[in-house]
Amino acid sequence: MMLNYRERIITLWTAFLLGTLFHTQLGLMPLFHGLSVAESQHASQLSDISVILWLMLGFFTLPILAIIATSFTEAKRYRVSHFALTVFYSVMNLLHLVADLLVQPILWYQITLMVILLLIGLLLNLVSFQWMKLQPKSNKPQPRLTSPHT
Numbered sequence: 001m002m003l004n005y006r007e008r009i010i011t012l013w014t015a016f017l018l019g020t021l022f023h024t025q026l027g028l029m030p031l032f033h034g035l036s037v038a039e040s041q042h043a044s045q046l047s048d049i050s051v052i053l054w055l056m057l058g059f060f061t062l063p064i065l066a067i068i069a070t071s072f073t074e075a076k077r078y079r080v081s082h083f084a085l086t087v088f089y090s091v092m093n094l095l096h097l098v099a100d101l102l103v104q105p106i107l108w109y110q111i112t113l114m115v116i117l118l119l120i121g122l123l124l125n126l127v128s129f130q131w132m133k134l135q136p137k138s139n140k141p142q143p144r145l146t147s148p149h150t
Helices: 005-033 046-072 076-102 108-133
Strands: none
Touching: 005 046, 005 108, 046 076, 076 108
16 A cells, blocks of 8 residues: 555645634634633734734745645655644644643633644654655666576
8 A cells, every 4th residue: 555645744734724723713702702802912903913914824824835835746855845844833833832821711622722733733744754755756767677698
């Protein structure tokens, strides 16, 4: 059975993105029930948080680009940079998990989701590492074996 690392990676990135979107939605759910949400800083206009919005856009866009690139290339250079990207995201998830543990009150449903996302990220690291180490398929024809006795 041939392992298809690319399919696994795309599936894991997709699960990670869905979980990240749900993390954001879960944080906003109290608004739909007339409750307030945790605020990190007070802003009076959109430009006050534009850096945060651009960072969030980048955080969501990189996995989307990784999904697309993974479906179109198996180049060694890409596989190495992709593995580095997955490690970066795992570190960011761990930092985010720690930050969520410092918010009072601790929202255990968010912590649970962040642990799940961290586990998905670690699995993505593993599969990405295995894909990175995989020897590329050779398109060269195999040399013919000949015997001096024929």
